[in-house]
Amino acid sequence: MQTYDKLGTLYHQLNFYDNALDLFKKLLEISTKFLQREYAKTLNNIGFIFCKQGDLINAVNNFEKALEIQLTTRISFYLCK
Incomplete structure (x- = not known):
């Protein structure tokens, strides 16, 4: 899972947003199925991609889902850099 995350992040930094989204969706x-923390983190990453693409509605939806998981499971990680 970490490989998908790292590669998706690299694609994001290279402005290959579609590739990054594909990897984050796979993640x-x-x-x-396995990890709520990773799920919330991935929703957050997808939110960043949508922000970069100017799709603010989908960005907000993903950030809100990530925040809900964080609050209900008491996962502590940052949502925004």
Whole structure:
């Protein structure tokens, strides 16, 4: 899972947003089954991608989902850099 996250982050930094979204969505499928923290972090990463693409509605939706998971499971990690 860490590899998907790192590669998605690199694609994001290179402005290859579609590639980054594909990897983060794949990571969501995997992390939904196993790790709530990773799932919330991935939703957050997808939110950043949507922000960069100017899709603020989807960005907010993903940030809100990540925040809800964080608050309900008491996961502590930062949501924004």
